Amino acid sequence: MTALNNDIQAHNRQAAALGTFFSNVAVRRFAWQALAALALFGAVFWLAGNLHHNLAARNIASGFGFLTREAGLPIAEHLIAYTPADSYFRALLVGTLNTLSVAFWSIILATILGTAIGVARTSKNWLLAKLSSIYVDLFRDVPLLLQLFLWYTILQKLPPVRQALNPVAGVFLSNRGLSFPVLDWQAAHGWTLLAFVLGLLATTLYAKRTSRKQLDDGRARSFWPVAITLLVAIPLVVGFSLGASVALDMPQPKGFNIRGGATVSPEFFALLVGLVVYNAAFIAEIVRSGLESVGRGQHEAARALGLHPKNILTWIVFPQALRVIVPPLTSQYLNVTKGSSLAVAIGYQDIVSVATTSMNQTGQSIELVGVIMAVYLTISLSISLLMNIYNARVALVER
Amino acid sequence: MLTLGRAHTRGGRLRSRLAFALGTAALAASMAIAPLGAQAQNQSGQGTPASDKVDTLGAIKARGYFICGVAGDRPGFSFPDSKGVMQGLDADICRSVAAAIFGDPEKIRFTSLTSLTRFPALQSGEVDMLARFTTWTLTREASLGLDVASVYFYDGQGFMVKKSLGVKSALELDGATVCVTQGSTSEANMVDFFRAHNLALKPIVIEKVEQVRDALANNRCDAYTNDSSLLGSLKLSMGPAGDEYILLPDIISKEPLGAFVRKGDQRFFDIVRWTYIAMLTAEEGGITKTNIDTFRKTRDPQNQRFVGETGDLGAALGLDPQWAVNVVKAVGNTAELWDRTIASLGIQRGVNRLAKDGGLQYAPPMR
Numbered sequence: 155m156t157a158l159n160n161d162i163q164a165h166n167r168q169a170a171a172l173g174t175f176f177s178n179v180a181v182r183r184f185a186w187q188a189l190a191a192l193a194l195f196g197a198v199f200w201l202a203g204n205l206h207h208n209l210a211a212r213n214i215a216s217g218f219g220f221l222t223r224e225a226g227l228p229i230a231e232h233l234i235a236y237t238p239a240d241s242y243f244r245a246l247l248v249g250t251l252n253t254l255s256v257a258f259w260s261i262i263l264a265t266i267l268g269t270a271i272g273v274a275r276t277s278k279n280w281l282l283a284k285l286s287s288i289y290v291d292l293f294r295d296v297p298l299l300l301q302l303f304l305w306y307t308i309l310q311k312l313p314p315v316r317q318a319l320n321p322v323a324g325v326f327l328s329n330r331g332l333s334f335p336v337l338d339w340q341a342a343h344g345w346t347l348l349a350f351v352l353g354l355l356a357t358t359l360y361a362k363r364t365s366r367k368q369l370d371d372g373r374a375r376s377f378w379p380v381a382i383t384l385l386v387a388i389p390l391v392v393g394f395s396l397g398a399s400v401a402l403d404m405p406q407p408k409g410f411n412i413r414g415g416a417t418v419s420p421e422f423f424a425l426l427v428g429l430v431v432y433n434a435a436f437i438a439e440i441v442r443s444g445l446e447s448v449g450r451g452q453h454e455a456a457r458a459l460g461l462h463p464k465n466i467l468t469w470i471v472f473p474q475a476l477r478v479i480v481p482p483l484t485s486q487y488l489n490v491t492k493g494s495s496l497a498v499a500i501g502y503q504d505i506v507s508v509a510t511t512s513m514n515q516t517g518q519s520i521e522l523v524g525v526i527m528a529v530y531l532t533i534s535l536s537i538s539l540l541m542n543i544y545n546a547r548v549a550l551v552e553r
Numbered sequence: 554m555l556t557l558g559r560a561h562t563r564g565g566r567l568r569s570r571l572a573f574a575l576g577t578a579a580l581a582a583s584m585a586i587a588p589l590g591a592q593a594q595n596q597s598g599q600g601t602p603a604s605d606k607v608d609t610l611g612a613i614k615a616r617g618y619f620i621c622g623v624a625g626d627r628p629g630f631s632f633p634d635s636k637g638v639m640q641g642l643d644a645d646i647c648r649s650v651a652a653a654i655f656g657d658p659e660k661i662r663f664t665s666l667t668s669l670t671r672f673p674a675l676q677s678g679e680v681d682m683l684a685r686f687t688t689w690t691l692t693r694e695a696s697l698g699l700d701v702a703s704v705y706f707y708d709g710q711g712f713m714v715k716k717s718l719g720v721k722s723a724l725e726l727d728g729a730t731v732c733v734t735q736g737s738t739s740e741a742n743m744v745d746f747f748r749a750h751n752l753a754l755k756p757i758v759i760e761k762v763e764q765v766r767d768a769l770a771n772n773r774c775d776a777y778t779n780d781s782s783l784l785g786s787l788k789l790s791m792g793p794a795g796d797e798y799i800l801l802p803d804i805i806s807k808e809p810l811g812a813f814v815r816k817g818d819q820r821f822f823d824i825v826r827w828t829y830i831a832m833l834t835a836e837e838g839g840i841t842k843t844n845i846d847t848f849r850k851t852r853d854p855q856n857q858r859f860v861g862e863t864g865d866l867g868a869a870l871g872l873d874p875q876w877a878v879n880v881v882k883a884v885g886n887t888a889e890l891w892d893r894t895i896a897s898l899g900i901q902r903g904v905n906r907l908a909k910d911g912g913l914q915y916a917p918p919m920r
Contacts, residue, residue: 212815226744229758230757230758236780303871310767314772315772325696411729420773500764501732501757501758507735507758
């Protein structure tokens with residue numbers, strides 16, 4: 155009898171232990187999440203397996219083997235060396251770099267233009283405020299694609315290459331783009347550039363320190379002598395001591411086109427202008443909302459301290475406004491990048507353009523759509539990451 | 554579903570982009586979700602190809618109409634007329650198949666496809682056949698899971714330039730900026746030509762013909778390259794301004810334009826192939842839309858077989874004995890087809906004549 159009782163007790167203890175194990179909230183949460191993740195992975199795995207099998211059954215080639223094959227695609231603008239004899243991989247890389255390049259410049263220029271217009275909208279100058287609000291309403295309301303067509307058409311109305319405008323010696327403006335002289339690159343130029351970049355970093359640090367000191371004791375300090383030494387004198391000394399000479403590669407009209415120098419194509423320029431002008435309208439509104447989120451009391455307090463109006467904006471209002479500006483600005487940067495995918499409409503070869511052409515040559519649309527998605531995802535996540543780091547720095551620090 | 558819209562509107566561009574995304578998604582989805590079991594079943598036993606049991610003809614008959622993929626925005630090939638009826642060579646190639654299957658060329662729906670959406674649309678089964686001035690190439694047949702059932706137009710790629718440029722041959726285009734529309738064999742052909750002749754090339758790849766036309770008119774590009782039939786129709790559509798342009802004599806590629814079907818359904822492939830051959834045979838025998846009924850009483854056994862009075866050609870294809878009669882009554886023979894569609898673009902028939910007239914078109918015997 156006791157043996158039986160012992161058995162029952164042992165069983166009950168076991169059941170109770172199991173019960174407590176599953177009634178533990180942490181365990182249950184983990185179990186459900188693991189189950190959901192398993193189901194998701196299982197579904198994806200099943201779909202991928204089916205896809206592979208069915209493509210094979212229909213004699214449709216699949217896989218990424220085509221990436222190493224010769225592409226034979228024409229690509230006009232490439233930041234790295236490219237010929238049609240290169241592989242699809244390199245062609246897609248060229249397209250990705252073209253996307254990055256136009257997105258990079260668009261983001262920088264749209265931020266500058268958008269901030270200027272956003273500040274202008276809050277201005278007390280009636281004309282300035284009205285003009286900037288007209289700008290915002292005009293460019294925000296017209297679809298980006300139409301704006302791109304507009305800019306591209308305008309750029310095509312420039313004179314043809316044989317009657318190219320030649321405002322300054324060596325600079326040609328025609329409907330083939332803007333050609334300008336570039337420096338004949340030497341190793342010494344690289345060191346000079348490095349000296350300049352280091353000088354720029356040092357100048358920035360120095361400027362921060364002087365302004366901090368000025369905030370401490372209110373005395374203005376001379377800043378320019380140090381800046382000129384760091385930015386001009388030292389790089390020049392480096393350049394001359396290494397024997398850098400200034401030789402320019404001058405553009406010359408020849409045959410159908412202008413040869414030599416560097417050229418900004420109308421396609422790139424139209425896309426850049428379109429993206430900048432369109433997105434600046436949104437950024438202006440983001441900046442305005444940020445500026446207006448800073449209470450009047452802050453302005454009044456700054457004025458009471460005797461700060462110059464220019465300094466009120468840069469020292470008091472802007473740092474607080476950034477907390478409101480940065481999160482929506484991140485979304486806008488993502489929109490700039492994604493908007494660049496309209497490039498093919500006006501003949502700029504971004505990743506979408508190159509990948510869709512490749513799709514037509516190889517027929518492997520599923521793989522190439524995957525490549526396009528991966529490229530945009532990587533760019534977007536990188537932008538988000540950088541902006542989140544920046545956001546964490548400007549966010550309200552609670553003590 | 555009969556597409557009336559002209560695809561060159563802005564909306565059309567966005568729609569085509571959307572359609573392409575949907576097409577690819579549909580292809581991915583249909584391939585991903587289709588059960589493995591069905592395939593496994595087919596593969597068991599005789600070791601026949603998996604899709605041997607695919608019955609396109611049965612599906613079309615059950616549906617009650619034939620779905621054909623065309624461009625819908627190119628005059629002469631497929632373009633809606635003022636009543637919204639799709640007209641052109643591609644459209645009539647589609648109608649001939651509908652007539653062979655149903656005896657009625659109007660039991661058909663046209664789907665407008667871009668050069669990017671056309672293959673995913675056919676692969677995923679959105680359309681039964683593709684007749685969209687699509688070039689027959691090795692890669693397309695070997696790796697896209699498609700077959701070319703008939704070649705109904707032998708085209709070639711050429712160049713169009715402004716007369717004022719003073720260029721007489723494509724070999725003089727060294728360093729020229731050449732516009733090309735995206736998503737066709739013409740990009741690769743252009744590159745091959747310039748590489749082969751060691752000429753410098755500045756390409757501009759633009760998605761739509763409309764933007765290319767502007768770029769050409771504004772001298773953004775020196776030349777536009779595409780199939781010469783398209784260049785001809787573009788020149789014609791420009792009206793008086795078209796006289797400023799010339800087509801260079803160089804033809805840099807072979808563009809046999811074919812009717813594409815999915816691989817794996819031999820029965821349907823045969824129907825599409827022999828429907829076209831029936832139209833060729835009709836031209837060879839002088840049989841036309843209007844006089845075909847007079848051939849019912851001829852003594853010529855070939856013609857007797859053709860009109861279905863004797864023999865079992867229709868049964869061999871799984872069609873009505875009158876199928877060839879229905880095809881010719883619906884769209885006419887190949888000469889009538891040409892005169893009604895491509896001739897209006899001002900293009901000479903050239904190599905597209907019958908072999909007996911010095912062309913490339915030749916009908917194998919229908920017996």
